[in-house]
Amino acid sequence: MALLLTGLLLLLFFPASAQLLDSSQLLQQKFFLSLEEARVQPEAVYRLNLEKQKLTEIPDEVFQFPNLQELNLSRNKITTIPAALSSIPFLQVLDLSGNMIDSMPPSMGALVHLRRLNLSGNKIGTLIPEIGQMKELRVLNLGDNNLHQLNSAIGNLSHLRNLILQKNRIDSLPAEMGKLKSLYYLDLWGNNISKFPPEMAELKHTLKVIDMRVIALNPEDQDEILMLLPETDIYFSTGCNCH
Numbered sequence: 001m002a003l004l005l006t007g008l009l010l011l012l013f014f015p016a017s018a019q020l021l022d023s024s025q026l027l028q029q030k031f032f033l034s035l036e037e038a039r040v041q042p043e044a045v046y047r048l049n050l051e052k053q054k055l056t057e058i059p060d061e062v063f064q065f066p067n068l069q070e071l072n073l074s075r076n077k078i079t080t081i082p083a084a085l086s087s088i089p090f091l092q093v094l095d096l097s098g099n100m101i102d103s104m105p106p107s108m109g110a111l112v113h114l115r116r117l118n119l120s121g122n123k124i125g126t127l128i129p130e131i132g133q134m135k136e137l138r139v140l141n142l143g144d145n146n147l148h149q150l151n152s153a154i155g156n157l158s159h160l161r162n163l164i165l166q167k168n169r170i171d172s173l174p175a176e177m178g179k180l181k182s183l184y185y186l187d188l189w190g191n192n193i194s195k196f197p198p199e200m201a202e203l204k205h206t207l208k209v210i211d212m213r214v215i216a217l218n219p220e221d222q223d224e225i226l227m228l229l230p231e232t233d234i235y236f237s238t239g240c241n242c243h
Contacts, residue, residue: 018066020090020113021046026069035061043067051075051095063087074098074118086110097121097141109133120144120164132156143167143187155179166190166211178202190214194221201228210234 021029029046032038038045038061045065055076062071063084070093078099085091086107091114098121109130117134120143127142132153139162147168154160155176163180166189177183178199189211200207212225213235222236 018090020092021069023092023115026092029069031070035059038065046070048072058082058085060084069093069113071095081105081108083107089113092116092136094118102146104128104131106130112136115139117141127151127154129153135159138162140164150174150177152176158182161185163187173197173200175199181206183207185209187211188215196225196228198228204229204231207232213237 026046030044031047031049032045033049035050038048042065044067046067047070048062048065048068049072051072051074053076055073055078057078057080058073062068067090068088069090071088071091072095074095075098078096078101081096081101081104083105088111091111093116094111094114095118097118101119101122101124103126104119104124106128108128111134113136114134115136116139117137118141120141122145124142124145124147127147127150129151130153131151132155135156135158137157137160140157140160141164143164144167147165147170149170150173152174153176154174155178157180159182160180161182161184163183163185164187166187168191170188171192173193173196175197176199177197178201180203183203183206186207186209190213193212193215194217207229210229210232214237217236226234
């Protein structure tokens with residue numbers, strides 16, 4: 001009897017119909033705009049938007065929607081990312097921008113289906129090596145944080161197309177950047193980078209746009225970068241008024 005009850009509970013909270021949707025299917029799903037609305041139809045919650053709710057933490061109830069695949073918690077007052085976030089099995093889109101988060105837990109590496117991750121506008125100082133486990137990432141936005149360097153594991157993100165790192169304190173890029181063969185757009189606006197690793201020449205046919213404005217670069221450094229990536233549109237600040 002106890003086993004039968006356990007089985008019924010599992011079917012209730014994790015139905016057999018739960019599955020990973022493709023991008024077009026996900027966009028067709030309703031965006032639930034509150035927990036009150038979502039709890040009425042928990043199995044129908046594929047997309048949940050809780051932005052600007054004055055949240056100081058991620059509500060535990062969020063982890064109980066078995067089909068959740070897109071979660072927007074932007075512009076709140078969240079300070080930590082709980083390990084329980086990794087229990088959302090099919091999460092593809094996560095927006096935690098505009099909060100007060102200062103670190104990423106290693107458990108985030110378990111979010112292997114993530115395609116878009118936005119952590120911009122926080123206080124994150126270190127990029128965890130587990131980022132390399134999120135191999136489905138297409139868009140990674142870490143802009144406006146406190147990063148000084150990137151972990152070499154970023155080179156594992158073979159599907160990454162857009163990497164946004166503007167308004168950090170990064171002064172160098174790892175050689176593993178040259179492994180990002182799908183990278184199309186790189187935003188380095190307002191960092192401290194003056195040189196690229198030679199390995200980035202491997203991206204000369206795929207990397208189409210780099211934003212290097214608001215970085216004080218002398219003409220020699222600019223020329224070296226241009227020669228490394230001759231087919232890339234690279235935007236530099238003109239003159240010396242870079243700050």
